[in-house]
Amino acid sequence: MTERRKVVIVGSGPAGLTAAIYAARAQLEPLVIEGEPSSNSDQPGGQLMLTTEVENYPGFVDGVMGPELMGIMRNQAIRFGAELRTAKVSRLDLSSPSPFPVWVGDPEADEPTVEADALIIATGARSLMLGCPNEERLLGYGVSTCATCDGFFFREHHIAVAGGGDSALEEALFLTRFASKVTVIHRRSELRASKIMQERAFKNPKIEFLWDSVIVDVLGDTKVSGIKVKHTKSAETFELPVTGLFVAIGHEPNSALVKGQLDLEENGYVRTIGRSSRTSVDGVFACGDVQDHIYRQAITSAGSGCMAAIDAEHWLEERGE
Amino acid sequence: MSEKIVTLSDATFDEHVKGSDVPVLVDFWAEWCGPCKMISPVLEEIAEEQAGKLQIGKLNIDDNLEVTRRFDVMSIPTLILFKDGEPEVRLIGAKPKGQLLQEIAQYL
Numbered sequence: 321m322t323e324r325r326k327v328v329i330v331g332s333g334p335a336g337l338t339a340a341i342y343a344a345r346a347q348l349e350p351l352v353i354e355g356e357p358s359s360n361s362d363q364p365g366g367q368l369m370l371t372t373e374v375e376n377y378p379g380f381v382d383g384v385m386g387p388e389l390m391g392i393m394r395n396q397a398i399r400f401g402a403e404l405r406t407a408k409v410s411r412l413d414l415s416s417p418s419p420f421p422v423w424v425g426d427p428e429a430d431e432p433t434v435e436a437d438a439l440i441i442a443t444g445a446r447s448l449m450l451g452c453p454n455e456e457r458l459l460g461y462g463v464s465t466c467a468t469c470d471g472f473f474f475r476e477h478h479i480a481v482a483g484g485g486d487s488a489l490e491e492a493l494f495l496t497r498f499a500s501k502v503t504v505i506h507r508r509s510e511l512r513a514s515k516i517m518q519e520r521a522f523k524n525p526k527i528e529f530l531w532d533s534v535i536v537d538v539l540g541d542t543k544v545s546g547i548k549v550k551h552t553k554s555a556e557t558f559e560l561p562v563t564g565l566f567v568a569i570g571h572e573p574n575s576a577l578v579k580g581q582l583d584l585e586e587n588g589y590v591r592t593i594g595r596s597s598r599t600s601v602d603g604v605f606a607c608g609d610v611q612d613h614i615y616r617q618a619i620t621s622a623g624s625g626c627m628a629a630i631d632a633e634h635w636l637e638e639r640g641e
Numbered sequence: 642m643s644e645k646i647v648t649l650s651d652a653t654f655d656e657h658v659k660g661s662d663v664p665v666l667v668d669f670w671a672e673w674c675g676p677c678k679m680i681s682p683v684l685e686e687i688a689e690e691q692a693g694k695l696q697i698g699k700l701n702i703d704d705n706l707e708v709t710r711r712f713d714v715m716s717i718p719t720l721i722l723f724k725d726g727e728p729e730v731r732l733i734g735a736k737p738k739g740q741l742l743q744e745i746a747q748y749l
Contacts, residue, residue, distance in 0.1 A: 356737035357676065357679040357680045357683060357736060358676075358679075358734070359676045359733075359735045360734070363735060364679060365679070369679065370676065390675075391678075406682075459733070459734075460733030461713075461716075464716055466676065468675065469676060469716060470715065470717070472671065472702070472703075473715045543713065543715065564715075
């Protein structure tokens with residue numbers, strides 16, 4: 321028989337785990353389907369598992385490593401009785417009112433794995449890739465989306481970082497610990513990153529910027545030997561002889577599971593109603609980066625996870641459960 | 642750590658990997674790598690389930706640069722499956738258990 325749960329949370333980044341902490345403390349015995357190991361930000365612990373030091377999460381005066389922070393949140397959720405399952409949701413059916421069937425594993429199975437009275441979507445977002453011809457072939461051979469994982473291998477090398485936001489500058493700054501030189505390649509003439517990060521990057525003698533430039537290809541036979549860069553204003557292309565390329569050009573929401581079932585924004589993010597985590601389907605709540613393309617911080621994500629748990633709790637109470 | 646997993650080093654790598662009767666899946670990892678932590682429990686499970694058919698070895702890249710360089714590891718986690726001492730398949734990045742097993746199945 322299909323298992324029935326009061327609250328099922330899909331995803332286990334700061335949003336999902338905060339929702340789990342609150343729902344567990346409200347005696348709702350939440351099940352968190354946390355995802356499966358992966359290196360492209362759709363994994364247990366979410367995007368912070370691929371980051372270095374988190375300096376802006378309140379409560380950590382000296383900063384904390386992303387994976388460590390997620391380990392702490394996970395243990396906190398478990399302490400209050402949340403159940404975490406290392407698995408990936410393969411299908412959700414939101415076409416009929418609650419309870420909502422949730423499939424793990426074979427999405428075509430007759431019986432769902434679990435039915436949820438209230439469902440919290442916290443599937444987050446993933447890194448965008450450049451999409452140039454040889455990027456995927458050289459992923460792991462010099463192309464990387466994870467500076468903390470791979471920076472070590474570029475000791476005294478010249479490497480490039482693609483992007484102009486906080487993530488790109490964080491990676492660039494982290495990589496200066498290893499690299500002899502880091503070239504940040506940005507398609508505009510100014511950065512999106514916060515002022516403090518910009519200031520640090522401009523001050524770092526190992527970091528240089530290539531403005532109004534896009535990467536059109538990654539070069540190399542068995543590992544990266546350079547990148548082909550196009551200057552957008554002059555349309556000139558040239559080769560930059562780097563051995564590593566770190567991609568941090570932005571994110572897209574992991575909303576494929578609910579596409580066509582929940583109202584989405586034009587850019588694919590889940591639409592929430594007013595100042596709540598409610599979605600277009602009664603009993604389905606969304607929190608974290610899957611519904612936020614503006615703030616996208618660990619702390620706002622955690623905050624919205626708390627909102628989702630409280631919204632779900634109230635919703636269950638109103639139904640008399 | 643499971644007793645079925647062997648800790649490898651620059652000094653003991655060849656002896657373990659070349660001298661093994663069964664294929665050896667070597668996990669190149671480091672303390673500071675989030676995705677390495679994610680696959681650690683998966684490897685523990687595989688080590689127990691495949692005992693006798695597959696040996697799992699862990700190599701800390703911080704402490705063992707020689708072997709890390711010899712196999713051109715540039716991203717972690719990297720898993721390399723060695724059969725008769727030769728590298729047969731290389732898996733880069735954390736992957737779910739099912740996918741890991743599938744990708745090494747033909748060598749077991």
